[in-house]
Amino acid sequence: MPPAVRRFALPAIAATLAAGAGVFALWRRRRGAARDGHAAAFSDAETDPENFVQTRSAGPDAMRDPARRRWDDVDQASDESFPASDPPGY
16 A cells, blocks of 8 residues: 555544444444333333243233224234234134
8 A cells, every 4th residue: 555545544444433433332322221121012011020031912002112003803813823833814
């Protein structure tokens, strides 16, 4: 590598890496502050510390976020059968 290129390229690479590390650190800090201590699938009533297998009850009431639409029988059967390999028989 010619000395002129080395004189400009290495500081540019170092500055880019430092900026990337700073952005990553800010992202990690912000992501950590947004966490509420339990998995996204669980409602507050489903977050028992003794629940070491991390299973949740079926239905929209057991979800952390509200359902976007009204659940029908197919939605309920699908949620009850998860993670089984067979879909509900509707």
